[in-house]
Every structure is written in structure tokens, then in C-alpha cells.
Amino acid sequence: MKQPHHGHDEHEHPRAQRSGSRPVSWATAARATLHCLTGCAIGEVLGMVIGTALGWHNIPTTILAIALAFVFGYSLTLRGVLVAGVDLRTAIRVALAADTLSIAVMELVDNGVIALVPGAMDAQLSQWLFWAALAFSLVLAFLVTTPVNRWMIGRGKGHAVVHQYHH
Structure with missing residues (x-):
């Protein structure tokens, strides 16, 4: 008599096993995306605030905001990895x-x-449209990027690389 199957093994995720990927929960992907979004949002807002306060036109303000999003995004991860004792x-x-x-x-x-x-x-900065559009764009960015991060983590890339240093 065949015994019922209750465990997780190679038969439960055959496609994941063949492609070299592993199953990743949406919660894990969302946490990774939220971590990334935090740095991006800090950089975006700071870049827009600086560019707007200095009276810059849209293009230089956007370039500054994007550059700062990368700087702050990388910095949050860098800080966590350095705290783990990595050179x-x-x-x-x-x-x-x-x-x-x-x-x-x-x-x-x-x-x-x-x-x-x-x-x-x-x-x-004083207009509701500025803040509403920014909030809407960040929510949409989170929704689009979460599946990307899930896919990357499942293949041992992206935030999967960071997690080996957190433990």
C-alpha cells in the first residue's frame, strides 16, 4: 500500500528543481522589495526635495533623485552586510x-x-499632487518589483546573496 505523501521533496517542485531554482514565498520577496523600496524612497524624496528647492528643471532633478535612490538603496544593504562582519x-x-x-x-x-x-x-513640494503621485508611483514600483525579486531570490540571486551574511 502506498503511503500518503506529507513532506517537501524533489517531487513537489519538479520545475524548480530542473531549473536550478527554489520556491520562494511572496512574503520573502515582499520583505526584500520593501527593504529596497525604503532606500529608493529616501533617495527619490531627497533628490526631488533638493532639486525642487534649488529650482532645478525636471531632468537634473530626476537624475539626482535616481542617483540618490541607488546610493541609499545600496547603502542600506551595505550597512547590514558590514554589521555582519564582512569586509x-x-x-x-x-x-x-x-x-x-x-x-x-x-x-x-x-x-x-x-x-x-x-x-x-x-x-x-507644497502641492498634494507631488506627494500623491510620488506615493502612487512607489506603491506601483513595489507591486511590479516584488515578482522580480521573487524570481531572483528563487535563483540564488538578488537578496538571496545578502541572506547568507545575515545568519
Whole structure:
């Protein structure tokens, strides 16, 4: 008589086994994306605030915001890896491997949405449109980037690289 199957083994995820990937929960992907989104949001907001306060036009303000999103995104990961006792050179490589695609997707979506919302590019910090468009673009960036991170983590890339240093 065949015994009922209750465990997790290679038969439960045959496609994952063949492709070299492993199953990753949506919660894990969401946490990784939220971590990335935090750095991106800090950089985006700071870049927009600085550019707007200095009276810069849209293009230089957007470039500054994107650059700062990458800097803050990488910095949060770098900090965590350094705290785990990893040398600076390795920590930089880990941060670049973990966050580059995630931040790039997030920035593409975020800035694409801002560009498409009528009046958002010209909104001032004191206007609700500025903050509403930014919040909407970040939520959408999170929703689009979470599946990307899930896919990457399942293949041992992205934030999967970071997790080996957290334990």
C-alpha cells in the first residue's frame, strides 16, 4: 500500500528543481522589495526635495533623485552586510549583486509613473499632487518589483546573496 505523501521533496517542485531554482514565498520577496523600496524612497524624496528647492528643471532633478535612490538603496544593504562582519570590498559586491536589478526596475516604474501623471513633473513640494503621485508611483514600483525579486531570490540571486551574511 502506498503511503500518503506529507513532506517537501524533489517531487513537489519538479520545475524548480530542473531549473536550478527554489520556491520562494511572496512574503520573502515582499520583505526584500520593501527593504529596497525604503532606500529608493529616501533617495527619490531627497533628490526631488533638493532639486525642487534649488529650482532645478525636471531632468537634473530626476537624475539626482535616481542617483540618490541607488546610493541609499545600496547603502542600506551595505550597512547590514558590514554589521555582519564582512569586509568592505565584499560588502560592496554583495550590495551591487543584491540590489542593482531591483533598484533599476523600481526606478524605471517610479519615474515612468511620475512622468505619465499629468502635472506631476511640475508639481511643487507644497502641492498634494507631488506627494500623491510620488506615493502612487512607489506603491506601483513595489507591486511590479516584488515578482522580480521573487524570481531572483528563487535563483540564488538578488537578496538571496545578502541572506547568507545575515545568519
